[in-house]
Amino acid sequence: MEQLKDEDYLRCNICTCIIKIPKNFLRPEDLEKRPDLNTGSYDIKAGQEYQMRPPMAPAYFFMIDVSSKSEGILSIMGQIIKDMILEDKFNNRTLFGFITYDTSIHLYNFNSKLKSPQMYVLTDDNEMPTREDYMFNLQDSKDIIVAFLNQLDRLFPKPQLKSTQFMSALNLVQKIMQDNGGKLIILTSSPIKELNVAENQKSSQYHFQPTNNILKQVCDKMHLNYICPSIFIVQSGFNNVGTLNQLVKYLNGDMFYYDDPITYSQKFYYDFYAVLRREYTWESVFRIRLSIGWKIKSVYGNYTVKNADLLNVTCTEDQKVLMYELELNQPRAPYDNLYVQTALLYTSTNGERRIRVHNICIPISNSIKTIYSQIDQSCLAISLYKIALSQLNIAKDAKDCIQTKDFLIAATRSISKNCQFYKEPLDFLHSYMLGIMKSQTLNYNYDQQSVLTDHMNYLRSIYQYLNVDELVTYIVPQLYNISDLKEQECVYDDNGYFIYPQSISLVLEEVSNGGLLLMDCGYCLILFICKIHDENQMADIFGQQYQNMNLIEDNLYSNSKNLINDKLYFLIQELRNNKYTKYVPLYIVKQGSKTQWEELFFQNLIYDDFNRHYRMGYNQFVQYIG
Known part of the structure; x- marks a missing residue:
């Protein structure tokens, strides 16, 4: 806010509205308790107007594929959950639920009045269960859940090595979780019949893009219920990761893919433990506001548009990234600065509805030289890469990789020429862009049902939400x-x-x-x-x-x-x-x-020409860019 010469009024730097200064803003007696008046970043309790329903309880629902014997995985999963329960790592409001599935679906009743957990095998003739039957407060049912976890790896000694009831289980989980929402943790290994590629559809585009929109249709319901998945995929042939990624993309989820039989159990241990230990913002939505003259052109990352400029990013955490591309649509905007305000409305683990706000002022300059002298080269390169990846996500087939590379080369040439003209060296940009041009995701054909195709689609998935510093190591x-x-x-x-x-x-x-x-x-x-x-x-x-x-x-x-x-x-x-x-x-x-x-x-x-997909060393690349 900007205080006008008439000290009784403030003007908003975002919308330019002029308001009379409230008396408690001028000399607030509780100034030290008013971070919104002291700092540009703050996290405060939300007012009643932001509570459309009672704050949701933290909830974890586990959907576990038991159709193949992934050695040690069920044991690791059960041990980690049990240890965290016994160490009181979860809030006392936390809800838990479990489904296991192979050619059948098995639900579990953890009612605290029972002596042992009850397994319920769902058939076509069964009545659909309700949420109250299969989501339980952890504190009330602690002992019986621990008893179930102790025997989890022994419940299915003879795995059914067949296609699974994945979609039926997912639809059932959505109905069980719909009243509360929460974190859905999926373990899958065997092929999913609903995602299989028909023989007459085995062209490259069916490995490059999702096979169908079945999962996207489920996402349309799940995002309204604030359900966010973490998917753990244990490789067993072609798992169709590109299609499974729809759950990650539209529900702000994440994915973990294990294709190395030597290291996958140890890797799973650390990944699974980290997912359970993270501090999440439950039922969270996000928006940014910009000063007059600016608009949002594109958003890159995992989210669903809730309405207008409001994004559903439920169960987000501090390591995920959204990238906004902004555009100046009024060249004669009246200010020398761009003002940005971000707001995350969420429910804390303790059940408080809160708002986390960041305000930032970015100077605007008409000097191209000044702009280029201030560029973060790694951030610029990764931004271009994320834009290129978003083009691939809507491409029709793998041939569009060529057009994506052309876009990257054209952007690099334009930036490089400006740098030469204004004598601002961007040497590192050439390195980053050369690494991007040699990246696996831009040089793979996506023309076969294979573990390698799944691996490439897994990389394309995680690149959407990794931060700049980490993603740079994948390319350079x-x-x-x-x-x-x-x-x-x-x-x-x-x-x-x-x-x-x-x-x-x-x-x-x-x-x-x-x-x-x-x-x-x-x-x-x-x-x-x-x-x-x-x-x-x-x-x-x-x-x-x-x-x-x-x-x-x-x-x-x-x-x-x-x-x-x-x-x-x-x-x-x-x-x-x-x-x-x-x-x-x-x-x-x-x-x-x-x-x-x-x-x-x-x-x-990458500075040499060993990469067989892009045979160009650093000096050649610099000459090629011109």
Whole structure:
């Protein structure tokens, strides 16, 4: 707000309305309790007018595929939930419910008056259950739920390796949850018959886009009930991830995909635990307001439009990103600043209806040179990438990848020419854009039903909500020379902040120099042992018999007295902790081993021309851009 010369009035910087200053604004006796008058960002209790219904209770409903024996998964899931219940990690208002499904659907009654949980097998002749029958307050039914979790992995000893009742189970869950809403946690593995691709439809577009809109139709109901999914997919052939992603896209959900049989159980443990531990904003909606002369052109991310400019982003949390593209539609707008106000209306875990507000003032300039001198190059590149991915999401087939690449090249050339004219170097932008052009998602054909197609569609899904700093590592990996760590690196400073080592260039020359290199590729870490290395140092890190050892992470820290081992351990943990998925696997690779991870390592040396999908080095790319 701007106080006018006549001190009795304020003008809103957003809508320009002029109001008389309320008396309690001038000299409020409780100023220290009025963050809305003291700071640009605040979180306050919402008024009664924002409560259309009583605040919902936190709710977790588990929809579990038991049709295939995913070794250890049910045991891990049951153990994590049980431990968190016994440690009182959930609010005392929390509701719980479970469905398991294979060729049948099984519901569970946890009424506190029962001595043991009751399984109810749903058939076509059964009467549809009500929410009261299958969602229970955790505190009231704690003992009986724990008893169920103790036997979860033993309930289905002979899995039915067939197509499942996924859609029937999902529709049933929607009806059970509709009065309250909450977090829907889905575990799926076997093929979903309703999502299968017919033989006469096996063209590339049916792997690039959703097979059908069955899930989108369910989303139209679920978003009104504030239901948000987290989907855990254990790979078993072609799972049609591109179609399952509709649940993620329209319901502000997230997805976890496991296609490595060696690491998937450990990865699942950390992912599942993180999903249950996150602090969510329940039944939340979001909007932004802009000053006069500006409008919202596009929004990128996972959401559903509730009405006008109001987005449904239920169960959102601090690691997910929405990107807004704004447009100046009145070039002669009367202000030198752009004012933005964001507002998130939500229910807290404790049952309070609250509003979280951020106000920001962004200077406007007519000087192109000033604008380019202030650009965050990584943010600019990722913004262009997200726009390109959104074009792919509405493309008809994989051939549209070519047009998407043309868009990225044209944008890079335009920016580069302006930078040259105004003598503002944007060297890093070329690196980021080269990494984007070499990215897997833009260079895959999507022409087959395969695990690789599912993996690519999984990446396209998570790219929609990952933050800039994390997504950058997927296109321009970070490379560290572990053999040359300094004393002051990979330690925590006096304020508790981690000091990262200086990253090195993504070129073959660094490999030729030898040593031990760690590459952060976003979804995995690669510890690369160059042909030229210090034998004594390798023995210190891996042990004296490292030449004959199975080089896995479990054997990495065998020499705990070695300082470099501690530094490497802390670095790996920090890289993992900063990611949305809390466990990225570490692959230890010897140069010359000719494994898929060695191939990935060399393809990620993006400044050279090793990437077979985009054979262009950095210097060639800069010349090509012009």
